[in-house]
Amino acid sequence: MAEDWALRQRRTNKLVRKLASYMFKQDNITPAQLYGLSKLSWITNSYEGDNASYINSTKIPALEKIFDSSFKNIPHDEVYIKISEIIGDNTVLNLLQSHTGFTNFYKAYRNSVFNWVNDNFTELLPLYKAAYSAKNSTDRKAIVESIAVLPGIPKANHPGSLMSPEYFLTPAFFLLDVDIKFPLINGNKSVKALLKKLGVGNSELVTQYSAMVKLYGTGGIQDAADLDQVTGELSDFIGTASEPAKKALLKKKETNNENELPLKDEDDVEAIWEAGKIKQRRIHNQLTNKLKNSLSNYTLLEGCNQSCMFDALIPKYNEDKEDLLIEVKSSTETPHIRMAVGQLFNYWYELKGGTSPNIAILLPERPSQSIVTFLEWMNVGLMWFENDQLCTVNDWLKHLTSER
Incomplete structure (x- = not known):
């Protein structure tokens, strides 16, 4: 691992x-x-x-x-x-x-x-x-x-x-x-590239330090350990006027909003529909938090650009140092699966262009066999939780799960 x-x-x-x-x-x-x-x-x-x-x-x-x-x-x-x-x-x-x-x-x-x-x-x-x-x-x-x-x-x-x-x-x-909070300032290639990108590659030490610590609070970067993880991909974490940021470090999601949307007269139907959405969001966030906890040995990222709002990306998830893109869905129903597959391919293209995708869906439980077969045919990985144990049907994902 x-x-x-x-x-x-x-x-x-x-x-x-x-x-x-x-x-x-x-x-x-x-x-x-x-x-x-x-x-x-x-x-x-x-x-x-x-x-x-x-x-x-x-x-x-x-x-x-x-x-x-x-x-x-x-x-x-x-x-x-x-x-x-x-x-x-x-x-x-x-x-x-x-x-x-x-x-x-x-x-x-x-x-x-x-x-x-x-x-x-x-x-x-x-x-x-x-x-x-x-x-x-x-x-x-x-x-x-x-x-x-x-x-x-x-x-x-x-x-x-x-x-x-x-x-x-x-x-x-x-x-x-x-x-x-002390950033690593050494001769590492990625550090040199970061300093150059910040426009302080040839500046004195205090200026370099000040430029680096200004990045705290950007893209989920809270300290020097976070900063060291994203140095090589910093352009994806810092937005500009012409190109918004695409990635952020994955943070814990809120799951305890139990009291939204009380029913009120003529708004009852809409409120019930919205309440369903909130329940799905709560399940979605619970799954995302479980994923973060289960894969605590990895750095997980999330999308932060409206054009590429992916749920989770694991950089260098396998021995070939490839990235894995994961879409989280709160339901195993077929429409949710179809949407997830489309999102995954679109997000991968936005991030990686025409390269061969490494993509997977995370669900709250194991879906029907017809969906398992469909995802295998599409070469889309499948993961789900049984209690708090991450599971998969794919040999190429088993090193991430409790089945490893």
Whole structure:
């Protein structure tokens, strides 16, 4: 299953904040501890699965630095249990056992950056503590202004080749910030493309930071983790006068409006019809919320343009990194199915042009066999809920469901 990167980032944030809370209470914090805390944001090319190499190459060494201990030849679970006992927080154990880290920091700087932390420790320690305790945009902007005047980070064996300090520090401050409002500003191609799109690609750091945080509240983007997910598709999330936004992050839907439309005299017939619509909308929203909960390991998007109001889109839903478009219907009756099929093909064309569609319908229950057969003939996927369990008849969708 492809993991929702924002979920991994937020999990790492929770872990680092718990470790930082323990660390910052100490009297004699060392450069090695700051380095270790930052290193928890790192991964390698192997970052998923039981044998992911980043665990031994970055995660365990980072924990050794933070706790000034050697965990060599100790099973990972024993290390994690020991750490949770040291800081007296049982919730840390699950965070440590889960995959963490999210940035493949430049290998040529992974060792030399430790010397840089050591050389600039007096300036860095207050910034780390300030990032941990930041309460608002003023606090964060002051930290960014301080980053901007720090010296560059030298490359191993090439001291004249300097890396911008924000490449190392913004992932660390992303992890320390309680509200995750520090955007990642590094050499990643998607970040560079975003800064260019915002017209600040060649601007100084504070201007770049200000341009990025202005995107919060746009297209459902609430924090830096959300922003990092949509960076590559930002043009779809930001509207212009000539081209409205097409996508937004899927948010929880309202399902509790029980008292609308009381019956009133000559308006009774219309009110009854409208009440039926409200019931359908409530079911629709309940299904959408269930889908979001069931697929919490994925980033789900929704349409926000009147010409393309799709219910849900899962980017990179399969091993081929393809997108899946889902239409939610509150009824299994044939007219609803026909409408859903037409909507799906139209929405896909609006989003993807003439490419081969990956589309599916989500229903409140399994429909009749004739509808199942029809959807298979149309190559449209089918999903439904049995209680709270997501189900499907399609082998190509089973990795998303409880049947996986």
